[in-house]
Amino acid sequence: MTSAGLYGAYGGRYVPETLVPALDELDSGWRAARADASFQAELDELGRTFAGRPTPLTRAERYASDKRLYLKREDLLHTGAHKLNNALGQAVLARRLSKRRIVAETGAGQHGVATATVCARFGLECVVYMGEEDMRRQRPNVERMNLLGAEVRPVEFGKRTLKEATSEAIRDWITNVETTHYLIGSCVGPSPYPEIVRELQAVIGRESRAQFLQAEGRLPEVVVACVGGGSNAIGIFAGFIDDAGVRLLGVEAADAASLGSGNAAVLHGARSSVLSDADGQITDAHSISAGLDYPGVGPEHAWLRDSGRADYVGATDAEALAAFRDLTRLEGIIPALEPAHALARVRELDEELVLVCLSGRGDKDLAEVLAQ
Amino acid sequence: MKTLIVYLMSGSETPELAAAAVEGGADLVELGFPFSDPLADGPVIRRAAERALGEGMRTVACLECLARTHELVPNVPLVPMTYSALLEAYGWERFATDAHDAGASSMILADLPAGERPELKRIQLVAPTSTDERLRIAAEQTDGWLYLVTVTGTTGTRTGLSPALAGLVTRARAITDAPLYAGFGISTPDDARAAAGLADGIVVGSRAVEVAEGGPDALREYVCTLREAVDSVVTN
Numbered sequence: 391m392t393s394a395g396l397y398g399a400y401g402g403r404y405v406p407e408t409l410v411p412a413l414d415e416l417d418s419g420w421r422a423a424r425a426d427a428s429f430q431a432e433l434d435e436l437g438r439t440f441a442g443r444p445t446p447l448t449r450a451e452r453y454a455s456d457k458r459l460y461l462k463r464e465d466l467l468h469t470g471a472h473k474l475n476n477a478l479g480q481a482v483l484a485r486r487l488s489k490r491r492i493v494a495e496t497g498a499g500q501h502g503v504a505t506a507t508v509c510a511r512f513g514l515e516c517v518v519y520m521g522e523e524d525m526r527r528q529r530p531n532v533e534r535m536n537l538l539g540a541e542v543r544p545v546e547f548g549k550r551t552l553k554e555a556t557s558e559a560i561r562d563w564i565t566n567v568e569t570t571h572y573l574i575g576s577c578v579g580p581s582p583y584p585e586i587v588r589e590l591q592a593v594i595g596r597e598s599r600a601q602f603l604q605a606e607g608r609l610p611e612v613v614v615a616c617v618g619g620g621s622n623a624i625g626i627f628a629g630f631i632d633d634a635g636v637r638l639l640g641v642e643a644a645d646a647a648s649l650g651s652g653n654a655a656v657l658h659g660a661r662s663s664v665l666s667d668a669d670g671q672i673t674d675a676h677s678i679s680a681g682l683d684y685p686g687v688g689p690e691h692a693w694l695r696d697s698g699r700a701d702y703v704g705a706t707d708a709e710a711l712a713a714f715r716d717l718t719r720l721e722g723i724i725p726a727l728e729p730a731h732a733l734a735r736v737r738e739l740d741e742e743l744v745l746v747c748l749s750g751r752g753d754k755d756l757a758e759v760l761a762q
Numbered sequence: 763m764k765t766l767i768v769y770l771m772s773g774s775e776t777p778e779l780a781a782a783a784v785e786g787g788a789d790l791v792e793l794g795f796p797f798s799d800p801l802a803d804g805p806v807i808r809r810a811a812e813r814a815l816g817e818g819m820r821t822v823a824c825l826e827c828l829a830r831t832h833e834l835v836p837n838v839p840l841v842p843m844t845y846s847a848l849l850e851a852y853g854w855e856r857f858a859t860d861a862h863d864a865g866a867s868s869m870i871l872a873d874l875p876a877g878e879r880p881e882l883k884r885i886q887l888v889a890p891t892s893t894d895e896r897l898r899i900a901a902e903q904t905d906g907w908l909y910l911v912t913v914t915g916t917t918g919t920r921t922g923l924s925p926a927l928a929g930l931v932t933r934a935r936a937i938t939d940a941p942l943y944a945g946f947g948i949s950t951p952d953d954a955r956a957a958a959g960l961a962d963g964i965v966v967g968s969r970a971v972e973v974a975e976g977g978p979d980a981l982r983e984y985v986c987t988l989r990e991a992v993d994s995v996v997t998n
């Protein structure tokens with residue numbers, strides 16, 4: 391990445407002037423934290439004693455019996471998804487910046503729960519924006535956020551999902567920027583957010599690379615992850631990006647395929663590959679999985695796609711549901727619907743040695759799956 | 763004389779509305795080109811944008827609306843106000859050229875802060891959170907006048923003038939001789955008078971968009987009250 395927050399022609403800062411000083415402050419606060427060994431030490435300690443790191447690597451023998459398939463178990467992380475890695479890191483950063491109020495957006499509710507959790511842990515005020523449709527389909531997570539003391543604000547316009555929730559969280563931040571840190575949930579948004587989220591999620595890639603080497607004595611041939619905004623994918627990819635022989639494969643929801651069918655466009659503060667029309671207006675995404683139901687994606691993924699370093703494919707709602715059921719029955723692991731998209735593409739891969747990021751657990755999705 | 767600026771969302775009736783605003787005393791008209799995800803806008807302009815898009819007000823239709831408005835009020839500066847996404851799709855230079863050809867005197871991009879794409883001539887916005895260094899960059903790069911965002915926040919009506927404006931005017935005045943026009947959150951004649959007492963001019967957006975729903979006569983009358991308020995400020 392360049393100093394201007396660019397990944398090739400993607401990224402940047404397309405934000406109202408009001409936010410620019412806060413982004414500059416965040417950028418220098420982040421660089422100071424990274425240079426400070428006590429910051430990393432605090433994150434490591436929290437990861438070990440609060441979040442449950444390292445998460446295990448599980449061999450899944452029955453799901454794809456002709457492969458050597460391993461699952462990186464972010465579903466076993468505290469709060470049930472990889473989102474906590476980012477929320478913890480940004481909360482520590484927010485404290486260093488003396489911000490006592492946190493706003494966040496959430497789709498599946500996993501990022502909202504992770505944010506509400508770290509705010510409870512550190513005594514920070516927490517407001518989470520969530521689309522009404524997502525509040526309906528991810529009810530258990532709304533209840534968890536409420537219990538944790540967060541205020542969940544319903545977003546009632548547009549498609550009432552993650553895109554609108556993100557816009558409202560950013561508007562809140564514009565209005566309260568002096569006191570508030572915006573704890574964005576994926577590797578999207580204006581610079582430096584994509585870099586911060588990638589670095590905080592890179593622990594997934596670091597751990598799983600070492601674990602895979604230990605288990606197999608060699609690296610995987612392919613690393614597979616679902617892509618909504620792209621944070622669990624960029625986190626696990628980060629561990630293998632310099633290993634030219636390891637293929638990186640992102641799986642999007644078929645009707646929310648920002649990388650598969652998007653155009654270069656500007657959304658939520660960055661230029662990336664976005665579902666958008668010829669006039670630059672953002673078009674609707676659709677997915678059974680609230681966490682993938684987003685028309686944008688992190689700018690680094692657009693760049694990895696263009697450079698050919700990573701490949702991106704789609705999985706339909708039906709394929710994800712089938713993978714959800716199969717993993718449950720064959721491995722005794724109930725995955726979230728988001729990583730079920732990654733699992734849906736595993737069996738047909740040419741490669742034999744496969745690592746999948748199991749980004750979260752499926753408790754939140756039971757009502758939605760059982761209703762199908 | 764203080765400058766009075768009225769913001770209207772592009773639409774089929776906008777040229778006539780703009781003409782009414784000018785009859786009521788507007789010196790300049792901003793024309794919103796709607797974007798589906800307008801981060802800098804509060805509910806009134808967001809909803810107006812949704813309606814406009816629903817009626818087919820895409821970039822080409824907005825440029826036509828601009829051209830028709832220019833025919834009706836040829837001597838009044840017209841300034842499209844929009845978002846980067848539209849220019850990214852249309853072509854940045856092509857947009858600047860076509861907007862100019864349709865009668866635009868400049869443009870405003872709500873999400874392209876000073877320092878980014880300096881080659882694109884536009885009116886720069888500054889906010890209460892802007893550092894003096896950023897005020898300086900914006901003043902150097904701006905096209906004619908500087909847009910002072912009165913509040914830390916989005917567009918939308920508020921009660922009373924933002925207390926942050928006075929400090930922002932003082933800081934900006936120390937840096938530049940460019941005219942300083944204040945906008946965001948100004949809706950009543952009282953707000954207009956108070957803001958015009960501090961800045962060289964004012965911009966009224968959300969409230970004008972709401973009043974414009976009542977048609978040209980209602981808008982003309984409303985803009986008249988703003989004009990009187992602004993003119994009641996003694997200039998020296």
Ligand SMILES: Cc1ncc(COP(=O)(O)O)c(C=O)c1O
Pocket residue numbers: 471472497498499500501575576577616617618619620621622623680681682726728729749750751
């Ligand atoms: C379990 C899980 N996986 C993946 C995602 C998608 O986000 P990202 O692409 O940023 O990892 C979400 C989002 O809510 C999620 O909850």
